[in-house]
Amino acid sequence: MKITLKIKGMSCEHCKMRVEKALSAIQGVSKVDVSLFWKNATIEASSDIPDEKLKGAITEAGYEVTDIKRK
Ligand SMILES: [Cu+2]
Numbered sequence: 001m002k003i004t005l006k007i008k009g010m011s012c013e014h015c016k017m018r019v020e021k022a023l024s025a026i027q028g029v030s031k032v033d034v035s036l037f038w039k040n041a042t043i044e045a046s047s048d049i050p051d052e053k054l055k056g057a058i059t060e061a062g063y064e065v066t067d068i069k070r071k
Helices: 013-024 051-061
Strands: 002-008 029-035 040-045 064-070
Touching (some): 013 051
């Protein structure tokens, strides 16, 4: 499934890399695509990942999730 996260606080390539790393480390995540322009991240996951887990990973990296969409 595809999950799109709106992320607050990313401003440069370094932020992008931190977010990519944090999301890639979550079990079940196979693909991570972070956009600095759109301030979001789209991930491909083998099964659903709870909001808490996604938010936790991003918070730990120093950013904030403001919205999560699944499809
Ligand atoms: Cu940065």
